[in-house]
Amino acid sequence: MGATGADTATGRHGDAALAIELVGISKSFGPVQANRDIDLPVRRGTIHGIVGENGAGKSTLMSILYGFYTADSGEIRINGKVTDIPDSLAAIRAGIGMVHQHFMLVEPFTVLENVILGAEDGALLRPSLAKARRELTRLAEEYELQVDPDAIVGDLSVGFQQRVEILKALYRECDILILDEPTGVLTPAEADHLFRILENLRAEGKTIILITHKLREIMAVTDEVSVMRRGQMVRTLVTAETSPAELAELMVGRRVLLRVEKTEAKPGDVVMDVRDLSLTDASGVERLRGISLSVRAGEILGIAGVAGNGQSELLEILAGIRPATGGTVSLHGAPLDLSSITNADERRQSRMAHVPEDRHRRGLVMPFAEWENSCFGYHREDRFDGPFDTLNRVAVRQHARESIEKFDIRPPSCDLKTANFSGGNQQKIVLAREIERDPEVLLVGQPTRGVDIGAIEFIHQQIVALRDRNKAIILVSVELDEIQALSDRIIVMFDGRISGERMAGKTDERELGLLMAGIDPAKGQAA
Amino acid sequence: MSSQLPRWVDLGLIPVINLVLAFLVAGLVVVFIGEDPIQAVRILISGSLGSSYGIGFTLYYATTFVFTGLSVAIAFHAGLFNIGGEGQAALGGIGATLVCLAFNWPHWLIALPFAILGACLFGGAWAFIPGYLQAKRGSHVVITTIMFNFIGSALVVYLLVNVLKVPGSMAPETRNFAEGTFLPFVHEMLAVVGITVSKTPMNFASILALAAAFLTWMLIWRTRLGYEMRAFGFSEPAAVYGGIDPVRITIIAMLLSGAMAGMMALNVVMGFQHRLVLDYVGGAGFVGIAVSLMGRSHPVGVLLASVLFGILYQGGAELAFEMPNISREMIVVIQALVILFTGALENLVRAPMARLFARRRVEAA
Numbered sequence: 001m002g003a004t005g006a007d008t009a010t011g012r013h014g015d016a017a018l019a020i021e022l023v024g025i026s027k028s029f030g031p032v033q034a035n036r037d038i039d040l041p042v043r044r045g046t047i048h049g050i051v052g053e054n055g056a057g058k059s060t061l062m063s064i065l066y067g068f069y070t071a072d073s074g075e076i077r078i079n080g081k082v083t084d085i086p087d088s089l090a091a092i093r094a095g096i097g098m099v100h101q102h103f104m105l106v107e108p109f110t111v112l113e114n115v116i117l118g119a120e121d122g123a124l125l126r127p128s129l130a131k132a133r134r135e136l137t138r139l140a141e142e143y144e145l146q147v148d149p150d151a152i153v154g155d156l157s158v159g160f161q162q163r164v165e166i167l168k169a170l171y172r173e174c175d176i177l178i179l180d181e182p183t184g185v186l187t188p189a190e191a192d193h194l195f196r197i198l199e200n201l202r203a204e205g206k207t208i209i210l211i212t213h214k215l216r217e218i219m220a221v222t223d224e225v226s227v228m229r230r231g232q233m234v235r236t237l238v239t240a241e242t243s244p245a246e247l248a249e250l251m252v253g254r255r256v257l258l259r260v261e262k263t264e265a266k267p268g269d270v271v272m273d274v275r276d277l278s279l280t281d282a283s284g285v286e287r288l289r290g291i292s293l294s295v296r297a298g299e300i301l302g303i304a305g306v307a308g309n310g311q312s313e314l315l316e317i318l319a320g321i322r323p324a325t326g327g328t329v330s331l332h333g334a335p336l337d338l339s340s341i342t343n344a345d346e347r348r349q350s351r352m353a354h355v356p357e358d359r360h361r362r363g364l365v366m367p368f369a370e371w372e373n374s375c376f377g378y379h380r381e382d383r384f385d386g387p388f389d390t391l392n393r394v395a396v397r398q399h400a401r402e403s404i405e406k407f408d409i410r411p412p413s414c415d416l417k418t419a420n421f422s423g424g425n426q427q428k429i430v431l432a433r434e435i436e437r438d439p440e441v442l443l444v445g446q447p448t449r450g451v452d453i454g455a456i457e458f459i460h461q462q463i464v465a466l467r468d469r470n471k472a473i474i475l476v477s478v479e480l481d482e483i484q485a486l487s488d489r490i491i492v493m494f495d496g497r498i499s500g501e502r503m504a505g506k507t508d509e510r511e512l513g514l515l516m517a518g519i520d521p522a523k524g525q526a527a
Numbered sequence: 528m529s530s531q532l533p534r535w536v537d538l539g540l541i542p543v544i545n546l547v548l549a550f551l552v553a554g555l556v557v558v559f560i561g562e563d564p565i566q567a568v569r570i571l572i573s574g575s576l577g578s579s580y581g582i583g584f585t586l587y588y589a590t591t592f593v594f595t596g597l598s599v600a601i602a603f604h605a606g607l608f609n610i611g612g613e614g615q616a617a618l619g620g621i622g623a624t625l626v627c628l629a630f631n632w633p634h635w636l637i638a639l640p641f642a643i644l645g646a647c648l649f650g651g652a653w654a655f656i657p658g659y660l661q662a663k664r665g666s667h668v669v670i671t672t673i674m675f676n677f678i679g680s681a682l683v684v685y686l687l688v689n690v691l692k693v694p695g696s697m698a699p700e701t702r703n704f705a706e707g708t709f710l711p712f713v714h715e716m717l718a719v720v721g722i723t724v725s726k727t728p729m730n731f732a733s734i735l736a737l738a739a740a741f742l743t744w745m746l747i748w749r750t751r752l753g754y755e756m757r758a759f760g761f762s763e764p765a766a767v768y769g770g771i772d773p774v775r776i777t778i779i780a781m782l783l784s785g786a787m788a789g790m791m792a793l794n795v796v797m798g799f800q801h802r803l804v805l806d807y808v809g810g811a812g813f814v815g816i817a818v819s820l821m822g823r824s825h826p827v828g829v830l831l832a833s834v835l836f837g838i839l840y841q842g843g844a845e846l847a848f849e850m851p852n853i854s855r856e857m858i859v860v861i862q863a864l865v866i867l868f869t870g871a872l873e874n875l876v877r878a879p880m881a882r883l884f885a886r887r888r889v890e891a892a
Contacts, residue, residue, distance in 0.1 A: 321767050345770030354768070362768040365758045376758065377769040379751060390749045 018080065019044040019176050019207035020065070025074035027060055034060040036231045038074070042176075042224075047198055047208045049218040049239065052228030053251055053452035054423045058211050061228070062178055066098045067091040078176075097169025098178040103161050107154030111147050111164050112136070115171050132171060139170055143200040144193070158308070159190035166197065177201065178209045183217060187306045188480065188513035195221045213453075215244040216481070227251055252454050260460045263468070265488035268297035271472040272318075272441055277327035277338075279313050279496075287313045289496040291327070295441070298470040300463065302487025302504070304480060306516055310496040311476045312357055315445050318474065319354040320347040321362075331441065348377060353434035355427075357445030357476065363430040364418050371414035373429055374400035378437060403432035408458065424455030431459060435466055442466055445476045460486060480512060494518035532877075532884055538828070542821060542869060544876050546835075549868035553861040562852050574845025575838040581845070583713065583727025589830075589837030590729070590794045593736040595815025596833055597743050598788035600824040602668075604747050605780035606760035611657060611672025612788040613812025614679030615650040619789020620796050621683060622649030624691070624701055624803040627796075632707035635731075635797075642708070642797055643735075643790065650789020651782040653679055658781025662774040668781070676812070687805055700804040710798040730798035739790060740826040746783070747826075756780050788812060817862075820870035832869075839865065 022040040026033070035057045042048045052058050063069045065076065067088040075082050078094050085091050091098075105114050112132050113125075120128045133149055140146045147156070147163050156164070162182060169177055179198075183191040198208050198221060210222060218225050219239060226236040227250040234250050249255055272295050279288040288310045295301045305311050316322035318329060320336070320343030329336045331350055337343050347354070356362040364373050375384055375396045384399075386392035400414035407428045409421070418426060427447065434442065444463065448456040463486060467473055477483050483490055484504065492500045492515035500515040514521045532541075554564035575585045595612045602609035609615075622645035632638035657671035687699040710731040714724050747753040759766040759776045766773060795807055814836055821835070822828025843858035868875075 319768075341767055342770070342772045344768055348770065356768055358764070361762055361764045363765070365761045365765050365769075367761050368758070372754070376765075379754060379769075386749075389751055390745075391751050391754055393749075 017043055019078070020209075021077040021080070022061070022065070023075050023077065025061065025064060025071045025076075027064060027069060027071050033231050035064070035071070038228075038231075038233045040226055040233060041236065042207060042209060044079075044207050045202060045205045046223040047202055047210055047221055049222035049225035050209060050211045050228065051213060051215065051218055051225060051247060051251055053213070053454070054450055055230075055452070056228040056251070057231040058228055059180065062098070062180060062209070062211060065091070066096060066178065092172050092174070095173065095175040096178065097166075097172060097174030097176070099162065099165040099169065099180065099182060101180045101182075101184065103158075103165055105153050105161060105164060108152065110150050110152055111156075111167075112149045114153050114164055115149075115168050117168075119172055135171055136167060139167060142204070143170075143197050145170075145197060158185040159187070159193070162186070162194065163197075174206075176207045176209070178211070180211045181213070182210070183212065183214065184478070185307050187516050188509065189517055190306075191217070214481075215247050218247065219244060229253060248453060252452070254454075260457075260464060260485045262464045262486075265299045265467065266470075267299040267488070268470060270294045271297050271332060272474075273330045273333075274318070275328045275330075277314065277317065277329065278325055279310075279317065279322075280325045287496050288317075288324070291493075291496075291498060293491055293498065293501075295472045295474055297440075297472050298467060299488045300467050300473040300475055300486050302483040302490045303474065303476045303493060304483045304490055304512055304516060305478070305493035307478045309493045309516075311478075311493050312445065314493070315354075315357065315443055315474070315476050319352070319356070319443050320344045344377065345380070348437075351438075351440040353437055353439035353442050355430050355434050355442070355444045355447060357449070359426055359430050364426060366417075366419040368418050369415050370404070370409075370418055370421070370429060371397045371400035373418050374403055374414065374433055376433065378433070403429070403436055406436070407432040407462075422452070423450040424452045424459075427451050427459060428455065431462055435462060438469075439471065441472045441474070443474050443476075446478065447475070448477075448479070448482060480509060480516075484509070484512075492516055532881055536880060536884065538823065541873070541876050541880060544880075545868045545873065546865065548876070549861075549865045552868070553864045556857070556860060556864075557853070560852050560857070562850050567846060567850060567853065570846050570849045571838070571842035574849075575842035578725065580725035580727060581841055583725060583729040584844075585834070585837040585841040586713075586733055587727060587729040587794070587799070587837075588840040589833040590733040590736045591791050591811045592814050592818045592833035592836050593740060593830060594791035594794065595788055595811050596818030596822060596829040597739055597815075597826065598784045599815050599819035600822070600826070600829055601743060601747070601756075601787055602780055602784035603819060603824045604753070604760050605756040605776060606763070607658075607661070607777065607780055607784070608669050609654065609657075609672050609781065609784045609788075610669060610816055611654060611675045611679075611785070611812070612815045613808050613810070614672070614676035615653045615785040615788035616791045616808045616812050617679045617683045618653040619646040619650030619786075620792040620803050620807055621686060622646045622789060623792040623796050624704075627704040627708040628691075628701065631705045634707055635710055638708045639710070639793075639797075642793060646789040646792045647786035648789075650792075651786040654781040654785020654788070655778065658778045658785075661781070662777035680806070684805065687803065691803065698804075701802045704797070704801045708797060709801055710793065712798075728799040730794065732794035732798040735790070735793060737830075739787065740830055743787070744826045752779065788815070814862075817866040817870055820866070820873075835865075836862070 018041050020042040022038055025035050025038040027035040038061060050058050060069065064071045067085040067090050070086060076085055077083065083094050085094060106117065112129050115136065116128045116132045136149050145163050145167055147160055147167065153161060153164060182194060186194060201208060212218060222239045224236060225239050225247065227234040227247060229251060274291060274293050277288055277291040280286050291314060303311050313322060317324045317338060321341050323340055324338040329338060337346065360366060365376060379391060384392050384395050397414055404412045404414060409425050409428045409432065418429065447459050447463065451459065463473060475486055487504045490502050490504055490507065490512065491498055492512055494516060495518060499518055511521045557564040557567050575581050595616060598612050599609055623642045626642045626645035627638060653675060657668050657675055660666040660671050661668045691701045692699055693702045713729040713733065714726050717724055747757065755771045755776055758769055759771055759773065763773055791811060796803055800807065818829055818832040818836055822832040839862050846853050847855050847858055
């Protein structure tokens with residue numbers, strides 16, 4: 001059915017003005033009902049946002065649409081026609097393209113090779129490559145999707161890699177493009193460029209589904225937005241007629257504070273001092289180039305920057321789990337050992353705590369029961385002593401139950417496997433463990449990554465409360481909103497250097513965005 | 528997915544179904560070579576469990592597998608796949624033998640602690656090198672341990688042929704130990720309390736195996752060391768974050784694993800053969816891998832799986848004897864099928880079971 005029939009064709013085949021119509025989709029995994037009787041109409045030629053907390057069922061729904069899962073019940077109509085999508089090949093054939101949160105690219109291949117992968121015309125590559133090269137040139141002009149076709153994908157920045165993903169979908173002649181959390185790894189400028197691309201695509205009549213948890217982006221680019229909560233579709237709204245506050249309320253089911261309430265900081269003495277810290281990795285790349293900073297008691301120092309500009313390495317060096325190649329760090333004037341990956345224990349003994357960026361790989365041992373994680377890293381302390389160097393299970397579980405109560409960890413069961421908690425509650429397990437130890441310095445990386453809005457509020461409050469107890473906090477986050485909401489002072493990192501330092505109240509997003517791209521706002525040029 | 532299965536399905540039903548499948552396929556093989564599979568099973572079971580003689584042999588073999596199985600399980604919890612049990616057990620044999628030959632021991636109870644020490648030290652030392660190379664140099668233990676099996680085997684041959692052999696004898700074996708080192712046989716121990724059973728090689732080491740299983744459980748699930756090993760096994764980055772030194776924990780896990788493999792020498796060398804003979808391990812190190820896989824690296828599972836393999840060994844020997852068409856090699860085929868179905872093809876049954884139980888739970892809800 002062609003696009004021209006959009007106005008007339010309605011009735012039992014559904015509304016043809018809809019590019020996609022999901023009707024009564026349900027899907028459960030074991031006892032968990034991920035999607036419950038979901039209806040989703042997506043109008044052709046629009047950008048349609050889908051928002052919801054983690055675990056609301058957005059990803060499951062899109063996986064059903066893209067053929068990764070099959071729905072237990074319900075039907076998918078594409079351009080008004082009921083369509084079976086048993087696998088992603090069928091989805092591609094139905095004109096659906098998807099850009100995943102984690103890119104599906106072969107890094108050592110060139111852009112061209114990645115684009116034709118799976119869509120080769122024959123046994124010989126040359127004709128396909130030539131065709132793809134012509135097509136890419138056309139797409140680049142049409143949609144501002146410039147990428148060097150001969151570049152090795154692994155050498156490209158994430159922003160460009162994302163373009164390759166979009167090109168892949170367009171090369172397969174998709175009409176409907178799904179993007180899953182596309183801006184998580186982009187600078188504000190790159191995100192703006194992406195949105196321009198999306199608007200160009202819309203102008204060409206493509207339909208775009210944008211999954212995100214950033215309400216600002218929803219407001220900025222979408223035409224309509226659907227809100228999901230706990231596996232159900234709450235409502236579909238016209239973006240122009242709603243507000244971030246209303247969306248947040250629909251997502252969580254109650255009113256939420258979008259801003260953190262905090263008082264003016266009262267910084268005390270310098271607690272930690274970093275001088276000329278440098279790091280050159282095994283392949284000779286300089287990850288950190290002369291980082292100097294200090295943090296005072298009673299302040300939150302935010303470190304902003306696009307992922308991959310050295311913040312993670314800095315945090316890990318401070319936490320004693322990555323060696324530095326040069327420079328010094330002192331805590332209350334005493335130097336810290338920066339030479340090995342096995343200094344985490346020593347750091348804990350000198351009252352430094354660390355909430356790592358990646359709780360799945362580092363912060364928690366996912367197959368452990370909750371109580372086993374509640375003492376992880378502190379398990380050698382006397383308070384957990386049992387006979388014959390055993391872990392005192394009674395003491396640890398008592399400790400776990402107290403943390404669960406204090407940090408409102410749900411479900412409140414210390415015997416549950418950690419992997420079975422939601423992202424927000426997993427993060428609370430880590431925070432509870434690190435904050436309850438009453439550290440002098442808290443290192444926090446991406447405290448709310450993959451955490452639902454309700455929990456974000458709580459986590460932010462806990463961090464501010466620790467600051468108010470006169471502790472020093474270093475916060476690394478790629479979410480500029482979060483940095484601005486929490487920090488008292490902000491350092492921006494670009495390419496292993498500090499590209500600027502600002503007091504939180506005396507800067508704005510534009511200025512920080514420029515610093516994140518390595519541009520000095522005063523000169524307007526690359527620093 | 529596995530967490531959604533009830534425990535009894537995960538640990539009980541699935542292994543049993545796997546086992547049944549293995550026997551069905553093995554049965555087909557038996558039919559194929561022209562024998563009656565029902566009769567074969569009957570011989571297998573009665574040969575291994577039908578008499579005190581059969582049971583004694585079955586448990587004697589099982590004891591050996593408990594040690595090698597626990598060895599694999601310990602390393603596995605630290606995320607290390609130690610497939611060098613064969614070599615570590617061979618070296619453990621040297622250690623135990625040297626202790627037994629060193630003195631004219633007055634009583635086995637006095638010799639035993641030293642023999643354990645010797646077996647553990649030598650077995651552990653043989654695992655230490657791959658462990659060190661893994662920890663410090665990143666040489667994968669799967670590669671190095673299997674290479675060390677060959678080196679260990681060659682080393683033992685050299686020692687038996689050139690150093691430990693009885694002068695003038697052609698056999699590559701040591702002289703007999705003094706009687707003061709013989710672990711008591713179970714039939715002897717039972718005779719003391721007035722129970723008469725057939726003479727079998729089953730000996731005091733079986734009790735040691737039970738103790739070893741208990742201690743392994745303590746180690747893995749109760750001690751701080753076991754906690755650190757499991758954390759490291761699940762996630763090395765997390766372990767580093769938790770202040771656990773990867774080098775230290777890798778080496779310790781390999782040492783413990785190798786020591787446990789070496790312990791099998793107590794059962795075979797000190798408990799039965801009373802001298803070290805060439806190739807005394809006889810593949811038990813590899814069976815330990817299957818035992819640990821099937822037993823889910825849990826000491827109780829290892830005990831059960833060891834008994835199963837004991838049955839296959841003893842019953843298989845009877846089968847080869849009773850049915851001329853079924854050779855020793857056929858028995859190995861059957862054992863291989865069990866390993867294939869319980870280890871490698873485990874997910875064959877798991878996925879459909881998970882779906883089945885997921886559906887049932889939804890209906891119940």
